[in-house]
Amino acid sequence: MSxxxxxxxxxxxxxxxxxxGPVKWCAGCGSYSILSSVNATLPKLGVRxxxxxxxxxxxxSSRFPYYVKTYGFHGLHGRAMPIASGVKLANPELSxxxxxxxxxxxxxxxxxxxxxxxxxxxxxxxLLNNKIYGLTKGQYSPTTPFGSKTKTSPDGTIEHPFKPGxxxxxxxxxxxxxxxxxxxxxxxEVFLEAAKHxxxxxxxxxxxxxxxxxxxxxxITDKDVKEDNTIYLKHGEPMIFGKENDKGLVLDGIKLKVxxxxxxxxxxxxILVHDAHEPDDTLHYMLARMALPEFPLALGVxxxxxxxVYDHMLEEQVELAKEHSKVKKLxxxxxxxxxxxxx
Amino acid sequence: MSDxxxxxxxxDVIIKFAGDSGDGMQFTGNQFxxxxxxxxxxxxxxxxxxxxxxxxxxxxxxxSGFQIHIGGKDIHTSGDLADxxxxxxxxxxxxxxxxxxxxxxxxxxxxxxxxxHYKKAGYEEDPLNDGTLKGYKIIKAPITTMTKSSxxxxxxxxxxxxxxxxxxxxxxxxxxxxxxxxxxxxxxxFKNKPKLVEANIDVLEAGYHYAETLEAFETTYRxxxxxxxxxxxxxxxxxxxxxxxxxxxxxxGRPLFLGSYPITPATEILQELSSKKNLGVKxxxxxxxxxxxxxxxxxxxxxxxxxxxxxxxxxSLKSEAAGLAVMTELPLVIVDVQRGGPATGLPTKPEQSxxxxxxxxxxxxxxxxVMSAATPGDCFHAAFKAGKIAMEHMVPVILLTDGYLANxxxxxxxxxVDSMPNIKPPIAKANDEDxxxxxxxxxxxxxxxxxxxxxxxxxxxxGLEKEDVSGEVSHDALNHEIMVKYREEKVQRIANYIPxxxxxxxxxxxxxxxxxxxxxxxxxxxxxSELRKQGKDISLAHFEYIKPFPKNTREVLSKFNKIIxxxxxxxxxxxxxxxxxxxxxxxxxxxxxxxxxxxxxLKDKFNEILEEK
Numbered sequence: 001m002s003x004x005x006x007x008x009x010x011x012x013x014x015x016x017x018x019x020x021g022p023v024k025w026c027a028g029c030g031s032y033s034i035l036s037s038v039n040a041t042l043p044k045l046g047v048r049x050x051x052x053x054x055x056x057x058x059x060x061s062s063r064f065p066y067y068v069k070t071y072g073f074h075g076l077h078g079r080a081m082p083i084a085s086g087v088k089l090a091n092p093e094l095s096x097x098x099x100x101x102x103x104x105x106x107x108x109x110x111x112x113x114x115x116x117x118x119x120x121x122x123x124x125x126x127l128l129n130n131k132i133y134g135l136t137k138g139q140y141s142p143t144t145p146f147g148s149k150t151k152t153s154p155d156g157t158i159e160h161p162f163k164p165g166x167x168x169x170x171x172x173x174x175x176x177x178x179x180x181x182x183x184x185x186x187x188x189e190v191f192l193e194a195a196k197h198x199x200x201x202x203x204x205x206x207x208x209x210x211x212x213x214x215x216x217x218x219x220i221t222d223k224d225v226k227e228d229n230t231i232y233l234k235h236g237e238p239m240i241f242g243k244e245n246d247k248g249l250v251l252d253g254i255k256l257k258v259x260x261x262x263x264x265x266x267x268x269x270x271i272l273v274h275d276a277h278e279p280d281d282t283l284h285y286m287l288a289r290m291a292l293p294e295f296p297l298a299l300g301v302x303x304x305x306x307x308x309v310y311d312h313m314l315e316e317q318v319e320l321a322k323e324h325s326k327v328k329k330l331x332x333x334x335x336x337x338x339x340x341x342x343x
Numbered sequence: 344m345s346d347x348x349x350x351x352x353x354x355d356v357i358i359k360f361a362g363d364s365g366d367g368m369q370f371t372g373n374q375f376x377x378x379x380x381x382x383x384x385x386x387x388x389x390x391x392x393x394x395x396x397x398x399x400x401x402x403x404x405x406x407s408g409f410q411i412h413i414g415g416k417d418i419h420t421s422g423d424l425a426d427x428x429x430x431x432x433x434x435x436x437x438x439x440x441x442x443x444x445x446x447x448x449x450x451x452x453x454x455x456x457x458x459x460h461y462k463k464a465g466y467e468e469d470p471l472n473d474g475t476l477k478g479y480k481i482i483k484a485p486i487t488t489m490t491k492s493s494x495x496x497x498x499x500x501x502x503x504x505x506x507x508x509x510x511x512x513x514x515x516x517x518x519x520x521x522x523x524x525x526x527x528x529x530x531x532x533f534k535n536k537p538k539l540v541e542a543n544i545d546v547l548e549a550g551y552h553y554a555e556t557l558e559a560f561e562t563t564y565r566x567x568x569x570x571x572x573x574x575x576x577x578x579x580x581x582x583x584x585x586x587x588x589x590x591x592x593x594x595x596g597r598p599l600f601l602g603s604y605p606i607t608p609a610t611e612i613l614q615e616l617s618s619k620k621n622l623g624v625k626x627x628x629x630x631x632x633x634x635x636x637x638x639x640x641x642x643x644x645x646x647x648x649x650x651x652x653x654x655x656x657x658x659s660l661k662s663e664a665a666g667l668a669v670m671t672e673l674p675l676v677i678v679d680v681q682r683g684g685p686a687t688g689l690p691t692k693p694e695q696s697x698x699x700x701x702x703x704x705x706x707x708x709x710x711x712x713v714m715s716a717a718t719p720g721d722c723f724h725a726a727f728k729a730g731k732i733a734m735e736h737m738v739p740v741i742l743l744t745d746g747y748l749a750n751x752x753x754x755x756x757x758x759x760v761d762s763m764p765n766i767k768p769p770i771a772k773a774n775d776e777d778x779x780x781x782x783x784x785x786x787x788x789x790x791x792x793x794x795x796x797x798x799x800x801x802x803x804x805x806g807l808e809k810e811d812v813s814g815e816v817s818h819d820a821l822n823h824e825i826m827v828k829y830r831e832e833k834v835q836r837i838a839n840y841i842p843x844x845x846x847x848x849x850x851x852x853x854x855x856x857x858x859x860x861x862x863x864x865x866x867x868x869x870x871x872s873e874l875r876k877q878g879k880d881i882s883l884a885h886f887e888y889i890k891p892f893p894k895n896t897r898e899v900l901s902k903f904n905k906i907i908x909x910x911x912x913x914x915x916x917x918x919x920x921x922x923x924x925x926x927x928x929x930x931x932x933x934x935x936x937x938x939x940x941x942x943x944x945l946k947d948k949f950n951e952i953l954e955e956k
Contacts (some may be wrong), residue, residue, distance in 0.1 A: 005563070007928055021815065048796075048798075049801065050795070050796055050797060050798050050799075050800070050801060051796055052582070052794070053511060053795050055641070056805075065803050065805070066803055066805075066816065068536060069801055070800070071795035071800075071801055071802065071803075072803035072804070072805075073641070073644055073671075073803070073804060073805060074803065074804070074805025074806060074807060075637065075640075075667065075805065075806060076637070076663055076664060076667055076806055076887055079633060079634075079637040079664065079667075081634075082602070082629060082630075082633070082634035082638045082641065083634075083637045083638065083640055083641035083644075084641060085627065085629075085634070085637075085638045085641060086600065086627070086637065086638035086639060086642035086643075086644070086645065086647075087639060087640025087641040087642065087644060087795070088641075089600065089625055089627055089638070089642060089644035090598070090600055090625075090641070090642035090643075090644075090646060090647040090649075091645045091647075091795065091796060093796065094645065094795055094796060111630055111631060111634075112633075112634055112637075114631075115630040115634070207573065210476070247595065272478065282430035285404060296853075303661040303823075314625060318620045318623060318625065320620075321620035321621040322620070322621055322622075322623065324621070325621030325622075327621050327622065328622075329587050329593065329622075329760065330586065330590055330593050330760045331759065331760045331761065333586070333589075333619075334576075334586065334621065334757050334758070334760065335574065335757060337576065338380065338576055338577070339574055339575070339576050339757070340380055340381060340383065340575045340576070340577075341573075341574050342383060342569075342571060342572050342573060342574075342575065
């Protein structure tokens with residue numbers, strides 16, 4: 001590996017984060033556009049390039065750290081989150097990113113995933129969800145749609161898939177966004193929001209696996225249907241979508257409902273306004289659950305609730321303890337309490 | 344009141360406290376230990392408690408014990424057989440009678456010796472009248488009723504919780520202890536509960552005065568003071584381990600990070616360190632064992648001294664991540680407080696059966712440093728050395744202690760941290776244009792520690808095999824072989840930085856060499872030293888470093904006619920020795936009962952071997 005002589009006063013660009021070596025994903029893999037969107041986001045973080053760390057587990061997506069020129073750690077299957085937790089707690093000044101997949105974080109690393117969110121550690125998680133095991137060549141994952149035929153479900157899966165957003169909110173997650181590999185503009189906007197969030201930020205990136213699960217997201221990526229089948233939620237803006245910008249979301253009792261503006265006396269004012277900052281996650285949960293054909297798929301920052309952050313609190317406790325203690329060195333501790341001196 | 348004129352001096356005494364889990368026997372044991380330390384005695388203690396928090400009262404399963412060995416000579420173990428047993432109920436008596444020496448004193452709470460309690464304890468006949476207790480001195484004290492009557496104002500449930508103080512009072516009298524010391528202990532323990540202090544002191548005094556009236560206590564004892572000089576404190580192995588890790592952090596300038604998951608009998612290390620934020624220690628109670636070690640590896644990558652603590656089954660769960668630390672060549676200390684296995688096994692009982700797991704329990708060619716601690720106090724020094732090796736040689740170190748060391752305590756000579764050696768990790772310098780992740784120090788073969796945040800050192804490491812020097816991912820056949828050999832050689836070269844294996848006894852060789860390692864030291868040393876006093880040709884090599892071996896190991900083994908390897912397992916170290924030094928003949932002595940060695944059983948075995956021609 002070659003090393004760079006860094007210059008901190010320098011303005012950073014995406015180029016600063018491009019590695020010299022080859023990127024080894026399949027041609028046409030959705031990860032390429034995610035990588036370039038990440039590279040374009042990193043200069044905007046306002047942190048030194050030496051203060052960024054990428055951590056991953058195992059899987060196609062987890063090769064990510066090798067392709068970003070920062071400090072990087074390619075861990076074990078499922079274990080990116082606890083490794084990243086250790087990095088962050090050891091040095092909270094670092095901007096820590098986890099890149100993981102639907103197998104890595106939802107199956108083998110499921111336990112670590114929920115606990116990192118619950119603790120609200122200031123770590124950015126990019127969950128590249130292609131709904132399949134790619135690196136092991138085509139077995140179903142915890143997010144594979146029910147009934148899908150894969151190499152290990154030749155008769156169709158009989159497992160009910162996870163929705164990462166539901167899981168995140170069930171785990172007390174404070175930030176959840178969903179975006180898609182075909183929309184670099186949205187990715188960049190969402191990644192930056194995620195980075196700005198103080199606390200654990202989960203961004204699910206719907207990603208295409210061109211070899212084993214091609215067109216799995218077709219219903220929301222195809223040009224002629226994507227505007228009717230998705231809604232890009234933005235904080236403070238009404239929940240309006242559709243090719244004609246005439247469809248919206250309202251509450252009907254305790255359920256969401258799609259309505260058409262101009263029909264049945266519905267006006268723009270009747271449409272819900274997105275409040276990502278609301279502490280109560282009930283509506284965020286409903287938005288994250290929305291699925292075709294009844295609803296559009298929700299994209300953008302669905303939840304961004306500000307609350308106490310684990311690593312900040314730990315630092316505070318350490319500082320407070322240091323300040324109030326008479327024990328300043330280990331020798332003080334060893335010689336405090338019940339001591340007997342002889343001779 | 345009897346006159347207290349007849350005082351006999353004792354070299355040492357062994358007392359065992361036994362009762363229901365809720366009877367406060369651990370508390371009384373600790374109180375008596377504390378007083379003994381203040382009285383200038385050397386001591387070693389061992390608590391023996393069930394894994395259930397409160398098993399049914401009065402049953403064998405619910406018996407909790409605490410053994411204390413105090414004396415004026417050097418005390419190396421909590422002792423074989425008790426001189427005094429306190430049995431709060433028939434179950435406590437039944438479980439512990441076999442651990443009392445012939446002619447020993449047994450103090451029982453006569454109030455609990457009735458048919459109902461006999462049945463619970465599994466006695467078919469009244470043990471007080473059927474000859475079971477022949478040859479012992481039995482003191483039938485109405486502990487429950489006397490306690491109740493001395494704290495009448497208390498609710499009877501609360502009152503019963505103070506009855507351990509009645510026992511303490513009796514023992515303070517019997518061993519001529521300053522009652523004030525016991526009171527001081529209570530004032531400290533119940534700092535913000537003045538009513539509890541008062542009640543406990545009342546009962547303590549009641550027990551003391553009751554003992555004064557006993558004919559059986561006409562003779563009392565004084566345990567002679569130890570001759571050691573210096574500053575001392577009573578310390579358990581787990582606390583000593585925690586402090587040793589802190590010492591390594593302080594001497595290296597690298598902050599201590601502990602990622603751990605609670606598990607018996609290792610949990611106290613996590614507890615102890617979680618209260619040491621004042622010294623900059625960060626602890627992370629992870630969601631599982633795997634997250635514990637993974638977070639420690641992450642923290643090490645980011646420049647902290649990463650540590651994880653566990654016991655046997657937890658070490659199994661950490662195996663894959665331990666291999667990651669081998670691959671990434673980061674400093675890491677894994678403390679394994681061994682217990683009986685496999686699976687959940689015997690959570691509260693000591694065993695030395697994780698040795699082979701520590702040495703070999705990972706996929707691939709995966710060498711780590713394996714070392715062990717010898718006594719509760721030695722856990723401090725062993726943990727420090729483990730940290731020093733891990734950080735200076737960029738390598739994971741597994742430190743093996745066990746439940747006996749962890750919960751046991753001894754009088755510990757407090758070291759001066761300032762005079763301990765500094766730890767100098769090979770930290771990579773900012774903007775070093777020649778930096779490469781797997782460039783090695785030619786002497787140690789350690790790679791450099793390039794810490795995130797440092798300018799000019801951005802790099803990637805991970806679990807995939809890496810190219811020599813450059814650190815790029817590599818599947819090249821020859822490169823893999825080179826890297827495997829580097830990782831092994833790096834560990835072997837640590838032998839250049841550790842002391843040679845000492846021999847206690849005949850340094851130039853002789854008839855019998857006893858070989859042991861880890862927490863059996865106290866018993867094995869005492870057995871060997873007692874036999875040597877009888878003029879026997881027997882010596883001891885107690886191993887602290889297991890991988891790599893000290894450089895002179897072969898030479899040490901070659902100097903003796905017979906080698907006997909003693910372990911609390913089915914023969915793990917002995918087979919490791921057979922693999923590495925096959926030219927010698929090894930006898931072995933193993934005990935796999937979840938119990939430490941008794942000195943007498945070791946001596947019996949050694950005598951047998953000494954007599955063989």
